[in-house]
Amino acid sequence: MSTDAPAVQAGLPEESLRQRILDNIRGGNLGSWPVLIGLVVIVAFFSFKAENFLSPGNFSNILTQMAGTTLLAYGVVFVLLIGEIDLSISYISGIAGVVVAKLTLPDGSFELPGLIAILLAVGACVLIGAFQGSFVAFIGVPAFVVTLAGYQIWQGVIQKSIEEEGVIVIQNSLVNDTANYFFSERAGWLIAALVCVVYAASLLAGVVTARRHGVAVRDPFLILAKIAVVVAVTVATVIICNRDRGVPFVLVLMIVALLVLTFVAKRTTFGRHVYAVGGNAEAARRAGINVGRIRLLVFMISGAMAGLGGVVLAARLNSVDLNAGGGTLLIDAIAAAVIGGTSLFGGRGEVRDA
Numbered sequence: 001m002s003t004d005a006p007a008v009q010a011g012l013p014e015e016s017l018r019q020r021i022l023d024n025i026r027g028g029n030l031g032s033w034p035v036l037i038g039l040v041v042i043v044a045f046f047s048f049k050a051e052n053f054l055s056p057g058n059f060s061n062i063l064t065q066m067a068g069t070t071l072l073a074y075g076v077v078f079v080l081l082i083g084e085i086d087l088s089i090s091y092i093s094g095i096a097g098v099v100v101a102k103l104t105l106p107d108g109s110f111e112l113p114g115l116i117a118i119l120l121a122v123g124a125c126v127l128i129g130a131f132q133g134s135f136v137a138f139i140g141v142p143a144f145v146v147t148l149a150g151y152q153i154w155q156g157v158i159q160k161s162i163e164e165e166g167v168i169v170i171q172n173s174l175v176n177d178t179a180n181y182f183f184s185e186r187a188g189w190l191i192a193a194l195v196c197v198v199y200a201a202s203l204l205a206g207v208v209t210a211r212r213h214g215v216a217v218r219d220p221f222l223i224l225a226k227i228a229v230v231v232a233v234t235v236a237t238v239i240i241c242n243r244d245r246g247v248p249f250v251l252v253l254m255i256v257a258l259l260v261l262t263f264v265a266k267r268t269t270f271g272r273h274v275y276a277v278g279g280n281a282e283a284a285r286r287a288g289i290n291v292g293r294i295r296l297l298v299f300m301i302s303g304a305m306a307g308l309g310g311v312v313l314a315a316r317l318n319s320v321d322l323n324a325g326g327g328t329l330l331i332d333a334i335a336a337a338v339i340g341g342t343s344l345f346g347g348r349g350e351v352r353d354a
Contacts, residue, residue, distance in 0.1 A: 032341045032353065056244035063241075064179055067250035068093070068313035072333035073340075073354035074261055075305030078298045080337055081265075082278045083346025084136065084143035086302045088150030089333060092128055093310030094158045094325025096121040100311050101320045102161070104172035114174025122307035128154070129303020130296060137295035151330075158324055167321045170314060178253070179315035182246035191252055192238045198259065200227045250312060257305070261351045274298060278346030309333075 046053045072089050079086045103110045103117035112120070132150050135141045162168055170176055183191065203226060207217050217223075241247045265271040276284040277294050285291045313329075314320045342349030 035339055035341075056240050059240050060182075060244045060248055063248050063251050064316060067179065067248075067254055068309040068316065069329060069332045069336060070254050070354060071257060071305050071309035071312060072329070073336035074257055074351055075302035075309075076333050076337045077342050077349055077351050077354050078261075078265070078274060078301045079143070080278075080342045080344060081274050081346060081349055082295060082298050083281070083344075084295070084298070085147065085334075085344075086132075086143065086299065087147040087330065088128075088132065088154060089147075089302060089306040090330035091151055091154035091158060091325040092125050092303055092306040093313060093329065094320070095128065095154050096125050096307035096310030097314030097320040097324045098158055098161050098168070099124050100175055101168040101170050101314060104170060104175055105168070106171055114172040117172065118175060118178070118311050121311055122304055125303040125307025125310070126300050127303070129299040129301070129306075132303075133296040133299025136299065137292040143299075155325070159322055162320065162322060167319055169319045175311065176315045176318055177249065179250055179312045180318075181249040182241075183249065183252075184246055185242045188238045188242055188247035191247060192234045195234055195255060196227075196231045199230050203227060253308075253312070257308070258351055261301075261305075265351055270294070270297065275347055278348075280347075 043053075052058055072093060075089065076086060099121040100117045103112045103120060104114060105111060110117075128150070132146050135146045136143045203223050207220070207223060210217050237251075238247060241251075265274065273284065273289050273294050276287070276289055277291050281291050284294075310325065314324065337349070337354045338344060340349075340353030342353045
């Protein structure tokens with residue numbers, strides 16, 4: 001450490017922030033900034049290539065298209081945090097689509113209400129995650145091997161389940177609304193206000209807690225800047241969406257899932273144990289953490305998010321077919337988490353990275 005470090009720490013918040021930025025640049029710890037800069041360049045390029053790229057309608061379409069993959073990526077973050085991988089999430093999501101489609105067929109054997117069908121579909125995916133996670137947690141089979149087998153198995157289950165129909169059209173309005181419902185203009189503004197209040201309250205609560213325990217709050221102006229940026233982005237999003245069909249339900253679903261999973265990862269004992277296992281599983285075991293239980297629960301979370309994402313993906317198309325969960329869905333979900341900053345080696349990353 002340089003000799004002027006105490007002086008920097010004792011300086012103004014702006015100097016401290018500047019020093020931290022310089023240290024991160026020197027150490028190559030740039031976080032997600034290269035990705036964000038690249039995203040800005042891509043948006044600028046396509047805005048010149050296509051006249052309707054920056055239109056409100058295209059903005060809403062992009063939100064609905066990315067929702068399913070994003071939900072899968074949230075679950076992947078937890079798996080990566082413990083230094084494991086789940087290669088089966090794409091076809092697990094396909095299983096959820098098939099289950100919810102079959103359970104809501106008007107001329108089928110079940111014809112369950114949409115909400116019940118969604119809960120059962122997600123529950124089935126949680127059980128799949130627990131089944132695969134048990135091999136990793138209690139038998140010691142590498143997650144790569146187990147989930148690669150799951151990738152093949154669940155693909156076969158999907159093929160077998162709908163080989164006669166080929167395509168199952170989802171006719172339940174509640175299920176289809178998970179990807180195709182848009183709030184009214186007034187409801188959009190109420191949601192925006194709630195999001196801003198919840199975000200600001202969470203940051204300020206962290207500051208109050210730190211002061212109560214005698215911990216100095218670094219860069220208070222940075223906290224205010226974060227709140228200002230989130231408020232600005234939220235307001236801009238609602239304005240753009242209201243110029244089209246309104247705020248899509250899937251956007252709210254992504255935000256709620258982000259807040260809940262972030263709370264689980266950062267504010268609960270389970271979340272701290274996940275980071276501990278990812279940092280050093282043996283040290284975590286010696287500290288009294290039930291490593292097997294943590295691994296099992298993480299794969300269950302991955303299955304649950306794959307199931308929820310699968311329902312959204314099926315609802316967006318209003319159907320499921322033999323290719324449900326196929327294509328680039330798997331690599332897109334894993335890449336979203338990794339490129340966003342989650343380490344492949346465990347112990348580092350956040351849900352927001354996805």
